[in-house]
Amino acid sequence: MAMEAASHTACRARRILVGAKSRQKESWDELFQAADKDRSRMLDLKELKIVIREKLHIPESALTDFEIQSIHGEIDLDQSGVIDWSEFLTFVARGPKRPEDEAKLFALRTKRVHRNLRMAFNKFQTDQAAVQKLFEKIDRGSDGKISIHELLSFVRSDLKLSKWDVFESEMKSFYRTMDTDGDGVVVEELLQFIHKTRSSFQKGKPGRPDVEVARADRATEDGGGGEQISCGVLGLYGKECLFQRKRQTHYAKNPPSTERRWSESKQLSLPKPALLGWHDCAATSCAWAGPDSEGCAALAMKALEEGKPFDALARLLSNTARTEISCERALRTCATSESLRCGMLSALALESLGLLNLAQERLGQAARMAKDVDLSTLQMALEAMKRVRGRERQIEEGDAQVLMEEIQRMGALLGDQEAGYWISCVGECSRSKEGQAELVQKGFLLEAHRNLQQPAQVARHASLVALRYRINKKLQRHLSAAGLLMGVADQCLLPKALHSPLSVDPLEEQLRQSLDELRAKRLVVLDEVLPPEALCKVKLELQRMRQEQVLQNDTNDVCNPLQEAKYLPFADDATQFRESCPVTMQVMQRLAALASILEEELGLQLAVPKSAMAACYPPKASYKMHLDSYFLHGCPDDIPRKVTILLYCNQGWTKSVGGELRAWEAFDQGRGPSRTIEPLTGRMVVFMAEEIWHEVLESHGDRYALTLWIHDRARVQISP
Ligand SMILES: O=C(O)CCC(=O)C(=O)O
Numbered sequence: 020m021a022m023e024a025a026s027h028t029a030c031r032a033r034r035i036l037v038g039a040k041s042r043q044k045e046s047w048d049e050l051f052q053a054a055d056k057d058r059s060r061m062l063d064l065k066e067l068k069i070v071i072r073e074k075l076h077i078p079e080s081a082l083t084d085f086e087i088q089s090i091h092g093e094i095d096l097d098q099s100g101v102i103d104w105s106e107f108l109t110f111v112a113r114g115p116k117r118p119e120d121e122a123k124l125f126a127l128r129t130k131r132v133h134r135n136l137r138m139a140f141n142k143f144q145t146d147q148a149a150v151q152k153l154f155e156k157i158d159r160g161s162d163g164k165i166s167i168h169e170l171l172s173f174v175r176s177d178l179k180l181s182k183w184d185v186f187e188s189e190m191k192s193f194y195r196t197m198d199t200d201g202d203g204v205v206v207e208e209l210l211q212f213i214h215k216t217r218s219s220f221q222k223g224k225p226g227r228p229d230v231e232v233a234r235a236d237r238a239t240e241d242g243g244g245g246e247q248i249s250c251g252v253l254g255l256y257g258k259e260c261l262f263q264r265k266r267q268t269h270y271a272k273n274p275p276s277t278e279r280r281w282s283e284s285k286q287l288s289l290p291k292p293a294l295l296g297w298h299d300c301a302a303t304s305c306a307w308a309g310p311d312s313e314g315c316a317a318l319a320m321k322a323l324e325e326g327k328p329f330d331a332l333a334r335l336l337s338n339t340a341r342t343e344i345s346c347e348r349a350l351r352t353c354a355t356s357e358s359l360r361c362g363m364l365s366a367l368a369l370e371s372l373g374l375l376n377l378a379q380e381r382l383g384q385a386a387r388m389a390k391d392v393d394l395s396t397l398q399m400a401l402e403a404m405k406r407v408r409g410r411e412r413q414i415e416e417g418d419a420q421v422l423m424e425e426i427q428r429m430g431a432l433l434g435d436q437e438a439g440y441w442i443s444c445v446g447e448c449s450r451s452k453e454g455q456a457e458l459v460q461k462g463f464l465l466e467a468h469r470n471l472q473q474p475a476q477v478a479r480h481a482s483l484v485a486l487r488y489r490i491n492k493k494l495q496r497h498l499s500a501a502g503l504l505m506g507v508a509d510q511c512l513l514p515k516a517l518h519s520p521l522s523v524d525p526l527e528e529q530l531r532q533s534l535d536e537l538r539a540k541r542l543v544v545l546d547e548v549l550p551p552e553a554l555c556k557v558k559l560e561l562q563r564m565r566q567e568q569v570l571q572n573d574t575n576d577v578c579n580p581l582q583e584a585k586y587l588p589f590a591d592d593a594t595q596f597r598e599s600c601p602v603t604m605q606v607m608q609r610l611a612a613l614a615s616i617l618e619e620e621l622g623l624q625l626a627v628p629k630s631a632m633a634a635c636y637p638p639k640a641s642y643k644m645h646l647d648s649y650f651l652h653g654c655p656d657d658i659p660r661k662v663t664i665l666l667y668c669n670q671g672w673t674k675s676v677g678g679e680l681r682a683w684e685a686f687d688q689g690r691g692p693s694r695t696i697e698p699l700t701g702r703m704v705v706f707m708a709e710e711i712w713h714e715v716l717e718s719h720g721d722r723y724a725l726t727l728w729i730h731d732r733a734r735v736q737i738s739p
């Protein structure tokens with residue numbers, strides 16, 4: 020155990036050292052020489068401290084003297100009592116430098132990628148008929164051979180492996196292993212491959228859970244590497260997730276005692292923020308082990324009293340089944356109880372998700388409505404506020420180490436695929452001028468950060484915003500699942516339940532006539548779909564809801580902070596909105612009835628959420644370029660939106676009102692030509708949510724729209 024704790028310290032220390040060094044001009048060699056006072060080419064403990072404190076300016080609060088002593092022992096591989104240059108370099112530049120080491124690392128990565136792919140293929144049946152069917156599915160061109168492009172498209176859209184799991188370049192080497200004779204993959208080769216995969220997996224069955232956990236622990240220990248954003252991808256995620264998964268499996272079978280979970284999460288959550296990712300993993304693992312809510316909630320409070328906010332959060336997390344839900348729980352508690360303590364828990368949960376401005380807002384709110392204020396709680400709230408603000412300042416200033424820590428923390432919360440996707444995308448973009456411009460346009464980079472000298476620093480800033488955006492989306496999803504935010508994750512209805520084959524609606528007819536265009540272009544614009552009087556009434560209803568603050572904005576939404584919106588349940592007869600906005604309800608039902616035509620004509624299997632969004636863009640509001648679902652782009656957990664239907668109600672719209680919708684052609688990542696669509700009253704836009712990149716240009720007046728997202732049935736819960 021002592022050994023493990025020391026290694027943890029070493030990993031963390033290395034990260035801190037490397038972070039500090041990146042702000043320094045000198046090379047490691049120069050730093051080493053400057054500290055090596057007696058010119059022995061060796062560093063004793065005193066000299067190592069000189070490097071750390073005087074040369075790298077790392078304060079005691081970041082790395083204690085005791086920790087330096089312990090890492091000195093670890094760096095000193097031959098235990099001679101002093102560190103020589105090669106030991107020092109092995110430590111700080113852990114990871115490859117020599118070509119042969121680089122090659123080894125590449126081989127390791129390729130092995131991992133092959134394993135990912137094999138695992139994905141492992142689920143297919145091995146009999147001849149099943150493989151033949153699979154082959155035909157992959158072979159889209161039906162020429163009897165699977166090309167590398169066909170395989171890649173299958174891997175992305177069917178196996179749902181993102182860029183993070185498999186880079187395009189690695190696909191080539193994988194394809195070569197399938198294509199044994201180099202003339203394209205034929206059905207026999209696929210058969211052979213699947214058979215081989217199956218037998219290799221049977222050989223390599225996982226071992227005993229405790230052994231697996233120990234192995235996962237070692238893997239994570241060995242991993243290090245958190246300081247590298249090479250190619251914009253953070254190497255640590257895979258390790259953390261492996262660790263997390265193994266531990267979950269182990270705990271699912273052998274639930275640990277509350278005390279054990281408590282001590283484990285304490286042990287993993289060091290008081291310094293550097294390992295928060297770990298901490299969150301631990302907390303999630305603990306949560307998995309089986310919640311005993313009351314006890315955990317009490318422990319959360321206890322930890323909070325001890326002044327350990329993140330430990331407190333761990334308890335809070337273990338009170339729930341999922342990490343994100345903790346936040347929702349805290350928010351709910353905060354919303355329903357006028358208690359400073361609950362407000363604080365909620366703020367801490369938000370802080371742990373990296374949503375610092377929301378955390379700050381929540382702390383302020385909690386303090387204002389505090390009924391049970393005692394001095395020590397108030398003190399804690401003030402400290403939390405100070406910490407949140409301090410953290411925000413460090414992020415704004417672009418402290419490389421802080422940025423990395425935040426990225427790791429959020430990455431661990433999002434899960435490797437999703438976080439990896441975003442980081443690799445923004446990482447890639449940040450390396451070129453055009454890419455940076457695109458990041459600014461998509462809302463993931465501030466103009467000010469575009470001019471930073473180092474691409475890695477640009478990537479860090481952009482990754483942080485992207486991850487924050489995703490976390491916020493995830494949180495919204497969970498809040499709505501918990502009934503706190505009506506909408507995105509509602510239970511759904513089958514299209515047929517909303518459509519009467521007997522009634523003929525002119526709106527449906529209009530849609531039917533435009534289906535060819537929708538099929539080809541993946542987007543279609545229809546005008547005058549409803550009578551102007553009805554649309555006038557909808558607008559009046561929405562205006563009233565705005566006045567009553569039913570429509571609200573989300574300041575933490577980096578892409579669209581000013582929009583005022585609300586999901587309105589339209590499918591339920593008892594809905595409160597039936598009386599307050601009857602016309603809007605009817606219009607939403609008619610939009611929903613269109614799902615049945617889309618399902619039949621586009622060959623989709625759809626599900627209709629029981630609510631649609633009413634939104635107003637006040638002056639200055641805009642929505643950065645985005646997709647409505649990133650499911651096909653490496654986020655398997657994203658909102659299952661398949662088709663977007665927009666209906667505008669802006670009587671007398673002129674160019675001066677602004678707020679045009681700009682849509683790019685399907686699948687070009689928002690890089691090719693685009694078309695501008697005015698939000699004219701009675702105009703309906705229908706498009707494929709996963710394929711069409713779009714943005715809303717700045718509004719100069721109040722711009723109203725209804726939006727219904729129709730979901731992919733395979734990915735939602737259907738009402739009985
Ligand atoms: O209102 C619009 O035109 C589009 C809004 C949008 O893209 C969204 O809410 O996702």
Ligand SMILES: [Fe+2]
Pocket residue numbers: 645646647713
């Ligand atoms: Fe959208």
